[in-house]
Amino acid sequence: MEFLKTLKQNKERIICAYIFVLVYFGIDRTIEYATDSYAALMMDDNWKVKVYDNGRVLQGLLYYVIEQFHLSAGLKYQISYLTAFLFLGLSVYFLSSVIKKYVKGDTLSVFIAFITIVNPFFVDFFLFIEKGMFCFVIFLNVFAFSLTAELFTNEDSRQKTYTAKKKAILSVIVLVSLLISVLMYQTLISLYVVLCIVVIALNTEKFIQKNIYIGFMYAIPMLVAFLLARFVYPVERLSQRESLKEAALAVFDSIEGISMEEFSYLGKGSFGVWLLILAIIVILFLALCEKCRLxxxxxxxxxxxxxxVISFAVIFFNNSDVSPRVIYSYGSLFGMILVYVLGQSQNDISRGRASNAIKIFSYLLIASLLLTEYTVFQKCFIERYRCNQADLYLCNIIGEKIKEYEHETGNTIDTLCYYSDMARCWQDSGYEKTTTSVRAQATGWSRTYSLNYYLGTQYKEGEPDPKLLDYFKGINWDTYSDEQLIFDGNILHICIY
Structure with missing residues (x-):
């Protein structure tokens, strides 16, 4: 009864949260494939890759369990999509419940919660078949944050209603949630820290103790993951920067590139424009504050x-590429600052035109983020579907050529050897130069798996012929040609244009 009462009281925010998710991600309900998806669907013992190559122990366990059911690709995708839909909506709702305590308005709290979680870097999570797992991990971090915010609020109140036992139980739940999160996908725990920082800033009582608490909640799961990756399941991808100078430069270069150049699926300078609007909001807020400006x-x-710091920690300590998934929590900066500014404006700024200016720029930033994200996300999904159709078309052409050869010669192709021409194309002409539209045949981890997936075959990869390596390097194609296929007994030599 209490649960139903809560649902009834918050139905507006719940409905609003799921409408957002439906509008932005409803288009992705039909199966689509990243280059990694072919390996995930076709590779035997793919769970070992998640454990030994990526250090994601619980993600590997999840893969192992799923593999035992021998589900079809379509069913796996639909389960993942529905899981993502469910937990993404819950994440927005849970976060809006905390934001509502500081910012007036049910709808506005959902808007801010949505741009904080579904920030400009979020779409990268939805472009992989593991989208359900990603959204579940995001929910774990939002859930852990909501409990932490509850603990902090109780500590700050004059009448402390929580016993030591209850606080200990809640802290254990927070720690377990974060540990599960890290063992499924390491970097998303930064979202928990970023959200907690806002609550601390909004109420600075026991500032040091709260930061120490969050520090422990972050450090313990990360330490467990590091020890497992270093000593129990040695992970090959662990690589450190050579010096502190190199690490610092990598972070500054990353921030500059994200803000001023094209990054991922965002247009050139898009992120920088949003930062500029955010700076205007902050300057107006500080200029109009009647007290506590410092x-x-x-x-x-x-x-x-x-x-x-928390968003770029992986870039600082680990010699890894800058991708939206790695620095995801940096995109939540806009929501963070808006919660603080709008929450404090209600107390420290008198109503009038000046106060309205802050609201106008805040609404402008929210609208700009929502509109750009919708446009970019839909474009990504459509581009992915187009690319998948091109991959299917090429695989069918190769499959027909194999059938013709086998029919004419009586030989059976069982081995594929790959080569590159003078300048291999990652994307076909007419496609955006992003990871969304990378051709399945262009990457080493998807070229054979994609053929086996679409053709229903079990081809294996062989070693390339040195003479053909030199031969193909002297040719430059920009589209498919029958000359890219050379048959030799049971082997098909394929040049990737």
Whole structure:
């Protein structure tokens, strides 16, 4: 009864959250494939890759369990999609429940929660077949944050209603949630830290104790994951920067590139424009504050620095590429600052035109983010479907050529050897130069799996012929040609254009 009462009281925010998810991600309900998806669907013992190559122990266990059921690709995808839909909506709702305590308005709290979780870097998670797992991990971090915010609120109140036992139980639940999160996907725990920073800034009582608490909640799961990756399941992908200078430069170059250049699926300077609008909001807020201006300045600086540090920690310590998934929590900066500014404006700024200016720029930022994300996300999904059709078409052509050869010669192809021409294309002409439209035949981890998936075959890869390596390097194609296929007994030599 209590659960149903809660649903009834919050039905507006729940409905609004799921409408957002449906509008932005409803188009992705039909199966689509990243290059990694072919390996995930066709590779035997793919769970070992998740454990030994990526250090994601619980993700590997999940893969192992799924593999035992021998589900069809379509069913796997639909389960993953529905899981993502469910937990993404719950994440937005849970976060809006906390935001509502500081920002007036059910609908506005959902809007801010949505741009914080589904930020400009989020779509990358939805472009993999593991989208259900990603959204579940995001939910774990939002859930852990909501419990932490509850603990902090109780500690700050004059009448502390939680016993030591209850606080210990809640802390254990937070820690377990974060540990599961890290063992499924390591970097998303940064979202928990980023969200907690906002609550600390909004109420700075026991500032040091709260930061120590969050530090432990972050460090313990990450330490467990590191020890497992280093000593129990040695992970090959662990690689450190050579010096602190190199690490710092990598972070600054990353921030500059994200803000000023094209990054991932965003247009050139898009992120920088949003940062500029955010800066205008902050400047207006600080200029119009009637009290505690220095405190607000320090709190906003604390949130910004904390977000940057925790979001780029992986880039600083690990010699890894900058991808939207790695620095995902950096995209939540806009929601963080808006919660603080709008929450504090209600108390420290008198109503009038000045106060309305802050709201206007805040709404402008929210609208700009929502509109751009919708346009970019839909474009990504459509581009992915187009690319999948091109991959299917090429695989069918190769399959027909194999059938013709086998019919004419009586030989049976069982081995594929790959080569590259003078300048291999990652994307076909007419496609965006992003990871969304990378051809399945262009990557080493998907070329054979995609053929086997679409053709229903079990081809294996062989070693390339050195003479053909030199031969194909002297030719440059920009589209498919029958000359890219050379048959030799039971072997098909394929040049990737």
């Amino acid at each position: 405190k607000h300045f320090l709190c906003i600086g604390y949130m910004t620095l904390g977000c940057v």
